[in-house]
Amino acid sequence: xxxxxxxxxxxxxxxxxxxxxxxxxxxxxxxxxxxxxxxxxxxxxxxxxxxxxxxxxxxxxxxxxxxxxxxxxxxxxxxxxxxxxxxxxxxxxxxxxxxxxxxxxxxxxxxxxxxx
Amino acid sequence: xxxxxxxxxxxxxxxxxxxxxxxxxxxxxxxxxxxxxxxxxxxxxxxxxxxxxxxxxxxxxxxxxxxxxxxxxxxxxxxxxxxxxxxxxxxxxxxxxxxxxxxxxxxxxxxxxxxx
Numbered sequence: 001x002x003x004x005x006x007x008x009x010x011x012x013x014x015x016x017x018x019x020x021x022x023x024x025x026x027x028x029x030x031x032x033x034x035x036x037x038x039x040x041x042x043x044x045x046x047x048x049x050x051x052x053x054x055x056x057x058x059x060x061x062x063x064x065x066x067x068x069x070x071x072x073x074x075x076x077x078x079x080x081x082x083x084x085x086x087x088x089x090x091x092x093x094x095x096x097x098x099x100x101x102x103x104x105x106x107x108x109x110x111x112x113x114x115x116x
Numbered sequence: 117x118x119x120x121x122x123x124x125x126x127x128x129x130x131x132x133x134x135x136x137x138x139x140x141x142x143x144x145x146x147x148x149x150x151x152x153x154x155x156x157x158x159x160x161x162x163x164x165x166x167x168x169x170x171x172x173x174x175x176x177x178x179x180x181x182x183x184x185x186x187x188x189x190x191x192x193x194x195x196x197x198x199x200x201x202x203x204x205x206x207x208x209x210x211x212x213x214x215x216x217x218x219x220x221x222x223x224x225x226x227x228x229x230x231x232x
Contacts, residue, residue, distance in 0.1 A: 033218060043207065043222040056218050088159055094218070105220065107153070107161035 004108035012114045018079040021111045025093030032074040037088040086115045118143050122223035136194045139208030147213040150191045155205045198230045
């Protein structure tokens with residue numbers, strides 16, 4: 001079956017602009033999580049969506065937002081981009097997420113965002 | 117608060133050597149999950165293993181083995197007879213069922229280089 005698909009693969013934006021990243025989970029998976037990876041901060045949790053509702057949120061400013069659609073596809077939006085937002089953004093999908101026997105997360109290849 | 121520490125930043129070995137990657141975690145939850153992921157240069161995080169806090173049985177899978185010890189809060193990962201294709205960044209991660217739910221807290225990662 002198809003894995004987790006993230007688009008676009010690479011993105012270059014100018015400071016102050018906004019950007020939307022997309023993630024299509026594995027078919028049947030209802031949980032989608034987003035992570036930011038930078039050389040300085042490592043891998044950090046942004047938020048998780050389950051059945052179109054945000055279920056968990058990390059410590060990021062309000063410029064970072066997301067949503068999930070009825071088909072479980074998720075989008076992440078960053079407004080008023082800053083140079084420090086340059087990172088690899090990874091999406092992970094899971095069948096049910098927390099508190100279940102199936103507790104594995106499958107990651108996509110990520111979107112590499114560069115802010116100039 | 118949860119924390120994962122991977123003290124080894126970089127490890128370099130020669131092909132066919134055995135290598136152990138260390139992981140130490142901190143948590144107050146009694147139910148938690150530990151993971152190892154591999155990140156090749158392509159960027160995708162590849163799932164290797166998941167263990168829950170009630171399962172201390174160590175496992176061997178091919179060239180991979182894991183040593184989970186709750187008494188020392190360690191979850192170490194060993195590759196026997198390493199190969200060049202094992203070169204990647206390896207991440208240890210923790211998820212707490214009660215406190216952080218679906219959120220994965222990652223260690224800093226260990227860059228493994230296997231030289232021919």
